[in-house]
Amino acid sequence: MSIELDLTGKTALITGAGRGIGRDIARKLSSMGANIVINDIASSTDADEAAEELIAAGGNAICLKGDVRNYDEIEKIIKNTLDKFSTIDILVNNAGITKDGLMMRMSEDDWDAVLDINLKGAFHTIKAVTRPMMKQRSGTIINVASIVGVMGNAGQANYVASKAGLIGLTKTTAKELSSRGITCNAVAPGFIRSAMTDQLTDAVKQEYFKAIPLARFGETEDVANVVAFLASDLAKYITGQVIHIDGGLVM
Ligand code: NAP
Numbered sequence: 001m002s003i004e005l006d007l008t009g010k011t012a013l014i015t016g017a018g019r020g021i022g023r024d025i026a027r028k029l030s031s032m033g034a035n036i037v038i039n040d041i042a043s044s045t046d047a048d049e050a051a052e053e054l055i056a057a058g059g060n061a062i063c064l065k066g067d068v069r070n071y072d073e074i075e076k077i078i079k080n081t082l083d084k085f086s087t088i089d090i091l092v093n094n095a096g097i098t099k100d101g102l103m104m105r106m107s108e109d110d111w112d113a114v115l116d117i118n119l120k121g122a123f124h125t126i127k128a129v130t131r132p133m134m135k136q137r138s139g140t141i142i143n144v145a146s147i148v149g150v151m152g153n154a155g156q157a158n159y160v161a162s163k164a165g166l167i168g169l170t171k172t173t174a175k176e177l178s179s180r181g182i183t184c185n186a187v188a189p190g191f192i193r194s195a196m197t198d199q200l201t202d203a204v205k206q207e208y209f210k211a212i213p214l215a216r217f218g219e220t221e222d223v224a225n226v227v228a229f230l231a232s233d234l235a236k237y238i239t240g241q242v243i244h245i246d247g248g249l250v251m
Contacts, residue, residue: 008033011085016095018046020194024220027194068167091124103157104172115131118162141184174240183239190246192218214247
């Protein structure tokens with residue numbers, strides 16, 4: 001492994017990492033030598049398995065459950081991370097949900113549920129890591145947004161608003177923290193095969209497929225690879241950017 005891709009001694013917290021994209025990001029960063037903190041909601045049994053899998057493969061990992069909507073729980077997770085590994089170097093805001101529907105029929109509860117996890121959750125984790133990263137004078141934050149946050153999407157007003165907001169939060173975080181040696185970027189995946197996209201109808205899947213120049217759906221590994229680059233020293237001069245991982249869907 002090249003020096004720049006080696007994350008030995010660094011610690012990464014990945015939210016919503018029990019399954020899907022987050023779990024693959026955890027696998028990838030662990031394979032590069034990072035200590036991994038798997039976060040997911042309290043009821044997730046996948047999260048325990050995810051940490052066990054990394055340990056069985058020779059990595060250092062712990063599972064710290066907590067809801068990104070709850071600031072106190074997040075603060076506790078950061079404290080426990082520092083107690084266990086001493087530093088927090090990489091934060092990946094991956095936890096996210098959808099509750100789709102046309103706006104005229106969207107309930108306030110569905111709006112709030114998506115904004116609370118996808119956007120406020122990231123605000124909580126960023127706020128909680130700011131102090132330790134500032135003390136270290138280093139750190140990188142990677143937010144998992146979506147191309148729909150760039151292009152809009154009928155039937156996803158809540159989700160699109162959360163991801164567009166996350167892109168704005170990314171740029172502001174980059175500007176507020178760059179003088180302390182901390183970078184913040186977003187990735188914007190297109191259609192990635194996961195439990196989230198499994199819920200979509202075949203008709204919707206076909207529509208997406210026709211619009212993808214590289215003529216395949218993305219895999220969770222496609223996202224993990226770009227996050228790995230952004231987490232590494234190869235990306236140390238990149239901040240405030242949004243990297244599309246979508247097979248060319250949005251150009
Ligand atoms: P996923 O399989 O549904 O994974 C999401 C994870 O987040 C789950 O493990 C979920 O836990 C966890 N989570 C939900 N609420 C949480 C909370 N309050 N606190 C902590 N963790 C929570 O979805 P995915 O496809 O891997 O998506 C991961 C991220 O990529 C999301 O932010 C999503 O918006 C984004 N994204 C996905 C796609 C795609 O095509 N799949 C495209 C663009 C962006 P449970 O297992 O308990 O539900």
